[in-house]
Amino acid sequence: MNRATLLLPVAVVAVAAALSSIFIVDEREKALVLQFGQIKAVHEEPGLYFKIPLVQEVVRYDDRILGLDVEPLEVTPLDDRRLVVDAFARFRIDDVRRFRQAVGAAGLPLAEQRIDTILRAQTREVLGSVTSSEILSEDRAILATRIRDAARSEAATLGVEIIDVRLKRTDLPEQNLDATFARMRAEREREAADEIARGNEAAQRVRAQADRTRVELVSEAQREAEIIRGEADARRNAIFAEAYGADRDFFEFYRSLEAYSRALLAGNSTMVIAPDSEFFDYLKASRPER
Template identity: 75%
Template sequence: MNKSTYLLPIVVIVIAGLLSSIFIVDERQKALVLQFGRVVSVKEDPGLAFKIPLVQEVVTYDDRILSIDVGPIEVTPADDRRLVVDAFARFRIADVVQFRQAVGNGGEVVAGQRLDRILTAETREVLGTVSSKDILSTDRAALMLRIRNAAIAEARALGLEVVDVRLKATDLPPQNLEATFERMRAEREREATDERARGNEAAQRVRAQADRTVVELVSEARREAEITRGEADAERNAIFADAFGADPEFFEFYRSLNAYRAALQSGNSTMVLSPDSDFFNYFKDVQGR
């Protein structure tokens, strides 16, 4: 058996050992080199790195900014009006050694669970010091900043850095929705009733003003009509007086004709008078002629 027969397995073993001692650190990751479970080195720069085969192992963690959904969280603000809040947070692994010591083999899953508990507690504590109006307002960036700052210290113990915390949605609990809707409906009905009452009051004022204006206009028109009628009657009487003074007999004849016209209308007219009545004096004169 020649030497090449012995060298080939040795070369294969050397090459396999060399390859198993090389690992690649991705630019999106951080790596820990563990020896019997103990951290011996940290690889944060991307590229090739080395480890001892069979003795050391490599554990990688995501170096990017991660996100976690928190909620729904039921909070009780200072005005005792319960709310249900949905939030999310963004974080990154800042210290991989401390992160490994805090979560062990659980990795990012266990870290997310513990961070969820931290954010839930801090959200309840911060939102419990303000009113529901402040939480529901559009200007709530200060509240989110307070929650983030309060969570930073506790998250640092896990080797995490909390980058941001946002409140996604804020709603009433289902059991409170109907009562809230009823209260809102009652408030709107009360406002509508007040508006109708004010409208009716304004309408009555306008109607009373219009009625008074009508009465005043009619009274003024009647007054002017009476004045005009009186002036006409005075002028007529003056004309009659002048006519009577000029020719009394003609004036009597004219008055008799007007009386005949008023008494003897068209159709059948029956009059019962004494034979010596003065009403038909001018008829008597015509008959006498």
């Protein structure tokens, strides 16, 4: 057996050992070098690194921002109206050494369970200190920030940074929906009844004012009519008096003709009067003298 034949296996083993001692960390991850479970090195910057083959191992963790949907939970605000809250959190592994010490070989799944527990506890605490109206209003963003800030200190013990927390959904529990809708309907019906009552009251005032104005206008018109009628009668009487003074016989003849026209109407031609009554003076024909 020649030397080349002996050196070939050695070269293959050496190349394999060299290759197994090299590993690459890219910009999306962080890496730990473990030796019999103990952390020997932390690599957070991208690059080419070395380890001892067969003795050391490399554990990689995602360095990107990760998302976590918090399981829906029921909270009880100050006004005792229970709400179902659905939240969403974004986080990243900030301290990879502490992260490994906190969760061990279980890694990210265990960390997500613990973060979920932290966020649920802080959500109940923060939302339990305000009313349901504040939770359902535009102040939700402020409440989410309070939850994030409160959860950060606890998550830091896991080597995790909570970047953001959002309240995606805040609804009433299913069993409370009917009662809440009934109460809302009753409140709206009460408001509608109040508006109708106020409208009827305003309508009554308008009608009363209109009736009063109508009575005042009619009374004023009747008063003016009576004045005008009185003035006309006075003027008529004055004209009659003047006519009577100017020609007494003609005036009596004119008044008699008026009396005839009013008395001798169709359907009213029956009169019981003495023949020598003065009423017929102008109807008697004078006999011609012989």
